[in-house]
Amino acid sequence: MPDLNKHQVAIIDYGMGNLFNVQRACASVGLRSVITADKDIILQAGGVILPGVGAFGDAMNNLKKMDLVGAIKDRIGLSKPFLGICLGMQLLLTESEEFGGHKGLDVIKGRVIKFNSIDKAGRKIKVPQVGWNRVFFNKIHPAFQGAPILQNIPDGEYMYFVHSYYAVLDDTSFVLTKTNYEDTEYCSALLKDSICATQFHPEKSGLKGLRVFKNWAQIVSAHSELMKK
Template sequence: MIAIIDYGAGNIKSLQFALSKVNLDSCLTTDIETIRNAEAIILPGVGAFKDAMDALNGLGLAATIKDEASAGKPLLGICLGMQLFYERSYEDGDWEGLGLIKGNVSRIPDTVKVPHMGWNTLQHHQNSELLNDIREDAYVYFVHSYAVTDDQQEDLISSSQYGGLIPSIVKYKNVTGMQFHPEKSGETGLQLLKNFGEMIS
C-alpha cells in the first residue's frame, strides 16, 4: 500500500486513479500510523510552498516524512511535493523545506511566460530504473512557477528546458521527485508511476 499524504494541497483523486490503472494500491491519509505502515509515500501538491509546509507541520507530518525517509522508505514528491523535499524556497519570502535533498527552489525567470504550463519534453542525464521504457524527449505535463535551483548534479535524472534547465525528475537515495504531474501525463506518466511501483517491490 502506498500512502498519499492528503494535506489539502490539490485534487489528488486523479493521482489515485492513475495508480490504480497500473495496479498500485494506495490510500489518501494524514494518519501517522498509516503512513508509517505503508510500503511507500507519495507527497503531492499544488499551491504555495509556505502554506504546504505549515499544513504538514500543523498535522505533525513533516517530522513523520523525515523519519520515514531516514528509515529508507521510498518517497515520491510530485510538483510542489518535490519542491518541499528541498532545503529552502524563495516563493514570496524565504521558507524552510523538509531538507531531504540539497538545493533550493526559486522562481522561473521572467524571460519566459510564468507559470510554465503545458507539455514539455524530458532529457535524460543518467540511467535509472525510473526511466524504464521512457524514451528521450517523451512529453510530460507541467504547471509551476518555481523550480529547483542550486541542486546537486548527481541527483538529476531528467530535465526540461524552460527559461533554462528545469530539474524534472530527481532522485537522492530513496527520495524521488517529479516536477510535472505524472497523473496528467498520459502513457508516459503511467509508465513512470509503474516504474516507481516496481522500485518499491
C-alpha cells in the same frame, strides 16, 4: 493498525490540491493506495507519495500544523520508496524563495527559485509554465541511464508541467532529468537513494506518465519483497 495489505501506498493528504487523480493513476497500474494524514500509515506503507499543488509556504504551514514534518522525515530515513510530485518535489529541498522565503523539509540540499518573467531579449515569459515539455536524461551521470523509474521512457519524452518555481540542487549528481522552459534549463526530476521526485505530473502525462507510475509500482513491490526475506 492500518491494513497494509489493503493500502500498499500512502498518498499524503495535507490539504494541498487534488489528490484523486494521483490515486486513480495508482489504481490504473495496480497499486492499492489510501489518501491519508495518518502517521502510522505513512511510516509503514510500502510506498509513500507526497503530491501537491499550490504555494510552498502554505504547504509547509499545513505540514507543520498537521504534525507531518517529522513523520515524512522519519519515513524518508527508512529508505523505503518515496515519490514526490510537483510541489511534493520542491518541499524536499532546503528552502524556497516564494513570497519572502520559507524553509522546506531539507531532505535534499538546494533551493526553489522562480522562473524569470522576462527573457534575454526583454520579451515577457508566461509564468507559470503550463503544458507539455520534454524531459531529457542527465547524461553526465551514466548510472541514471538504467534507472528503474525511467524504464521504457524515451529520452526527451513529453510530460505535463504546471509550475512557477523550480528546484536548484546543491549536488547536481541527484539530477535525474533536465527540462528547458524559455531558455532556463532546470531539474525536472531527481533521484537520491529511495527518493524519487518529479516536477512534472506523471498522473496527467498520458501513457508515458502512467509508465512512470508503473515503474514506481515495480520498485515498491520489489522493495516489499526484499523486506519479507
